[in-house]
Amino acid sequence: MLELDGLDVRHGAVHAVRGLSLSVDRGEIVGLIGANGAGKSSTLHAVMGLVPAAAGDVRLHGRSLVGRAPEDVARAGVALVPEGRRIFAELTVEENLRLGVAGRPNGDLARAYELFPVVKEFRRRPAGALSGGQQQQLAIARALVGKPELLLLDEPSLGLAPRLVDVVFEALEEIRESGIAILLVEQRAQRTVALADRSHVLTNGRLTLTLGPEAAGDSETLVAAYFA
Amino acid sequence: MTLTATFLGADWQTVADAFGLGGIYALMAVGIGLVFGVLRLVNFAYGQLVMAGAYALAFAYERGWPVWGGILLCFGVVVVLSVGMDWVVFRPLRTQTPAVMLVATFAVAFLLQSIALLWFGSLGKIAASLSSLNQPWTIGGVHIREISIVAAAVAAACLVVLVLLLARTTVGLQMRAAALDFRTARLLGVRANRVIGSAVLLSGLLAATVAVLMTVQTPLVTPDFALRDTILVLAGVVLGGMNRLVSATLGGFAIGFAAGFLGGALPTNQSQYLPSFLFAAVIVVLLIRPGGLFARGGQQAAERV
Amino acid sequence: MLELLGPGALVVGVGLFGTLVSISTQTYVVNALVNVAIVVALYVFIGNSGVLSFGHISFVAVGAWTAGVLAIPLTEKPAIMPHLFGFLRHTTVGDVSSIALATAVGAVYALVVGLPLMRLSGLAAGIATFGVLEITHNVLRYWEKVGPGVTTFSAVPETTGLLQASVGALIAVIVAFVYQRSRYGRMLRATREDAAAARAVGVSIYAQRLVAFTLSGALAGLAGGLYVHVLPINTELVYLNLTFITLAMLVIGGATSLWGAVVGAVAISAVDSFLAEAENGVHILGGTLDLPSGTRIVVVGALMAFVLIVRPSGLTGGRELRLPRAFARNVLTKFSA
Numbered sequence: 001m002l003e004l005d006g007l008d009v010r011h012g013a014v015h016a017v018r019g020l021s022l023s024v025d026r027g028e029i030v031g032l033i034g035a036n037g038a039g040k041s042s043t044l045h046a047v048m049g050l051v052p053a054a055a056g057d058v059r060l061h062g063r064s065l066v067g068r069a070p071e072d073v074a075r076a077g078v079a080l081v082p083e084g085r086r087i088f089a090e091l092t093v094e095e096n097l098r099l100g101v102a103g104r105p106n107g108d109l110a111r112a113y114e115l116f117p118v119v120k121e122f123r124r125r126p127a128g129a130l131s132g133g134q135q136q137q138l139a140i141a142r143a144l145v146g147k148p149e150l151l152l153l154d155e156p157s158l159g160l161a162p163r164l165v166d167v168v169f170e171a172l173e174e175i176r177e178s179g180i181a182i183l184l185v186e187q188r189a190q191r192t193v194a195l196a197d198r199s200h201v202l203t204n205g206r207l208t209l210t211l212g213p214e215a216a217g218d219s220e221t222l223v224a225a226y227f228a
Numbered sequence: 229m230t231l232t233a234t235f236l237g238a239d240w241q242t243v244a245d246a247f248g249l250g251g252i253y254a255l256m257a258v259g260i261g262l263v264f265g266v267l268r269l270v271n272f273a274y275g276q277l278v279m280a281g282a283y284a285l286a287f288a289y290e291r292g293w294p295v296w297g298g299i300l301l302c303f304g305v306v307v308v309l310s311v312g313m314d315w316v317v318f319r320p321l322r323t324q325t326p327a328v329m330l331v332a333t334f335a336v337a338f339l340l341q342s343i344a345l346l347w348f349g350s351l352g353k354i355a356a357s358l359s360s361l362n363q364p365w366t367i368g369g370v371h372i373r374e375i376s377i378v379a380a381a382v383a384a385a386c387l388v389v390l391v392l393l394l395a396r397t398t399v400g401l402q403m404r405a406a407a408l409d410f411r412t413a414r415l416l417g418v419r420a421n422r423v424i425g426s427a428v429l430l431s432g433l434l435a436a437t438v439a440v441l442m443t444v445q446t447p448l449v450t451p452d453f454a455l456r457d458t459i460l461v462l463a464g465v466v467l468g469g470m471n472r473l474v475s476a477t478l479g480g481f482a483i484g485f486a487a488g489f490l491g492g493a494l495p496t497n498q499s500q501y502l503p504s505f506l507f508a509a510v511i512v513v514l515l516i517r518p519g520g521l522f523a524r525g526g527q528q529a530a531e532r533v
Numbered sequence: 534m535l536e537l538l539g540p541g542a543l544v545v546g547v548g549l550f551g552t553l554v555s556i557s558t559q560t561y562v563v564n565a566l567v568n569v570a571i572v573v574a575l576y577v578f579i580g581n582s583g584v585l586s587f588g589h590i591s592f593v594a595v596g597a598w599t600a601g602v603l604a605i606p607l608t609e610k611p612a613i614m615p616h617l618f619g620f621l622r623h624t625t626v627g628d629v630s631s632i633a634l635a636t637a638v639g640a641v642y643a644l645v646v647g648l649p650l651m652r653l654s655g656l657a658a659g660i661a662t663f664g665v666l667e668i669t670h671n672v673l674r675y676w677e678k679v680g681p682g683v684t685t686f687s688a689v690p691e692t693t694g695l696l697q698a699s700v701g702a703l704i705a706v707i708v709a710f711v712y713q714r715s716r717y718g719r720m721l722r723a724t725r726e727d728a729a730a731a732r733a734v735g736v737s738i739y740a741q742r743l744v745a746f747t748l749s750g751a752l753a754g755l756a757g758g759l760y761v762h763v764l765p766i767n768t769e770l771v772y773l774n775l776t777f778i779t780l781a782m783l784v785i786g787g788a789t790s791l792w793g794a795v796v797g798a799v800a801i802s803a804v805d806s807f808l809a810e811a812e813n814g815v816h817i818l819g820g821t822l823d824l825p826s827g828t829r830i831v832v833v834g835a836l837m838a839f840v841l842i843v844r845p846s847g848l849t850g851g852r853e854l855r856l857p858r859a860f861a862r863n864v865l866t867k868f869s870a
Contacts, residue, residue: 048415074417086412088405098398099405099416146417270656320842327585330659331784332841334587338777339834346827459667466660504671507664515649518657 251383257480469520596757639754
């Protein structure tokens with residue numbers, strides 16, 4: 001469904017992503033792991049149109065997304081859960097969710113409430129009153145209400161206690177079950193490799209290694225991959 | 229001693245005037261604040277929108293149009309100009325630093341003013357269709373000009389409508405979100421152009437309303453119509469707190485109320501220095517609380533796209 | 534060295550040009566040179582610090598008032614300014630002294646204003662400095678103990694001709710050059726580029742901005758002293774219009790370089806003068822151009838808006854005058870061979 005073809009992203013003089021090619025299909029979780037600054041976030045931003053693609057292509061169902069505004073990419077069925085959640089703290093939880101619907105006719109709040117019951121509980125409270133873990137759930141829920149076909153997540157486990165990471169990763173499995181394609185950027189290499197159908201390791205912007213879930217127990221390979 | 233004497237000596241007309249002017253300034257503050265919220269741009273040229281509306285009213289009055297015709301023309305002209313400003317000036321400037329944007333809108337303000345000077349001359353035109361509102365109402369033995377009460381009432385009504393719009397409609401929600409974090413709002417599918425266009429449109433409608441209200445008490449329309457007021461409103465908005473619509477509006481109302489009250493209550497030889505006092509107060513507040521009087525402590529301006 | 538020679542030569546060139554034209558045109562040239570002084574003053578602060586100030590014309594005004602009040606002959610003072618403070622009423626100084634005092638007063642006023650205000654940046658600084666402009670204008674307009682108030686400042690000896698204006702503008706250029714090459718100037722420019730990094734190496738943003746602000750206040754006072762000796766002025770001539778046009782000159786020329794400031798001032802003054810003539814009817818290219826009054830400020834305003842939207846770094850790109858690379862390499866290799 002999603003195809004990255006030789007994607008290049010530059011931030012000024014820095015070459016953040018070099019010639020990245022990968023694909024994500026329905027009902028798949030593809031992981032993108034690597035050290036800090038390896039280009040993982042830049043990849044997601046390029047897909048969403050937040051940063052321009054210096055070279056290469058990004059295709060959704062065979063149609064190029066390059067050059068489109070972020071809101072158009074979103075409306076095409078791609079949702080990004082940004083790093084740091086970026087929820088609207090001053091708006092209520094329900095208002096945050098309604099934004100995810102953003103005028104799309106078949107937005108679905110009910111499914112979001114089903115997946116994340118705590119969000120339903122707090123729906124009239126300002127989003128800023130939620131804890132870190134709850135906010136992360138809200139951020140994912142918000143991305144889902146627009147019924148995306150492709151879900152991008154930028155380090156959803158950042159700053160969360162292990163128990164909450166479980167909650168999030170379990171939710172991701174359920175989302176995978178429902179047929180949504182997921183591209184997951186993470187620093188927690190081991191859990192990602194275990195969860196994803198395949199995980200790509202980015203080093204200095206280049207794809208250096210692809211691991212399957214069987215490699216999750218193999219710490220040597222993981223460490224080697226990070227320092228390649 | 230002078231202040232208490234002022235208080236006690238001020239008559240109901242002055243109080244009504246203060247509320248009227250405060251209301252008008254509050255509307256201008258909202259107009260400026262809405263655009264600032266979504267574009268992070270301070271529109272120095274906002275007063276020129278009011279000026280244009282006033283000239284439209286004068287145009288209609290000179291030709292003997294009915295009152296409603298003049299008002300419609302006023303709204304039409306202002307909205308078109310407002311949208312035009314967005315297209316020609318705001319959009320290309322969106323990627324620039326706040327300093328450049330400030331100077332650019334300053335330039336546009338001057339440009340529009342000088343175009344008006346060129347087109348209409350400096351003598352001024354009359355827009356007196358609603359001058360009947362200058363007649364006094366008698367309430368309980370006290371005389372108050374109709375316009376003071378009408379202005380305050382209209383302002384209050386507009387603010388109520390705006391609050392409902394922002395709180396209850398999807399567009400309002402999108403504007404509030406865009407003002408908090410434009411980038412994330414776009415990620416959720418909120419159309420940038422639609423939100424900005426809505427803010428610009430609303431801002432224009434408010435400017436037109438202000439033009440109608442202002443021409444009642446100041447029927448002489450000159451190229452610097454509402455210039456003084458814009459400067460004061462800007463000061464008031466910064467004073468109240470630029471980053472949030474509520475604090476900006478309160479700031480605008482406060483400075484309008486103060487200007488109206490002191491303008492009426494102070495004897496002439498002191499009221500000459502009124503602008504100095506107001507601006508000195510603004511500077512002092514900016515030094516103590518650069519975020520504004522009513523802003524929440526530690527309020528960070530959200531990212532622009 | 535070209536960094537100073539360029540602007541300096543341009544000033545001298547304009548001055549020399551003034552000797553070649555008719556007396557009526559000379560007024561425009563003198564005004565252009567005074568504008569150069571003002572815009573250079575603006576540049577010293579805005580260009581080096583990156584902070585916008587709408588208030589500098591208040592220093593020009595204060596300088597003009599100082600020089601004007603003190604330079605008017607004793608016999609004329611009671612007629613124009615009957616309410617003047619005692620010591621002002623009884624003192625008269627010469628031309629150069631009046632301008633020197635204007636410079637000093639401009640510096641002091643800027644220092645006093647800058648002490649609290651230099652902590653602000655961005656929008657707050659813009660509004661606060663605008664407030665200073667408003668307050669200064671308001672006070673000068675109504676306080677008749679320090680000046681003529683609303684009446685025109687007549688009877689000031691009209692001593693600013695080509696020579697005085699050229700010398701004044703040249704002094705401003707030289708001072709600005711010395712400042713920007715000095716440690717202080719470089720430290721301030723560092724804060725403009727990257728405030729955090731500058732702070733990390735121990736540069737006090739507040740202190741450096743205050744230094745620049747005060748210096749620019751001095752230069753603006755100097756310009757005001759020059760200005761008041763050209764033709765009779767009033768409070769409206771040192772208020773919003775002048776603020777706008779001098780900012781326009783700086784922006785169009787290129788706000789971040791001395792060359793840009795001078796080029797902008799000269800270029801826009803030329804355009805403005807030409808348009809002013811055209812408003813009175815001028816013969817060009819065999820035909821007559823007669824523009825309606827008020828066109829000039831529309832054109833300047835449009836130019837400024839255009840430049841800001843299309844090329845915010847200005848005509849000069851905000852860079853100082855440099856020898857073109859190829860030429861320099863060629864010439865320098867020949868000399869070192």
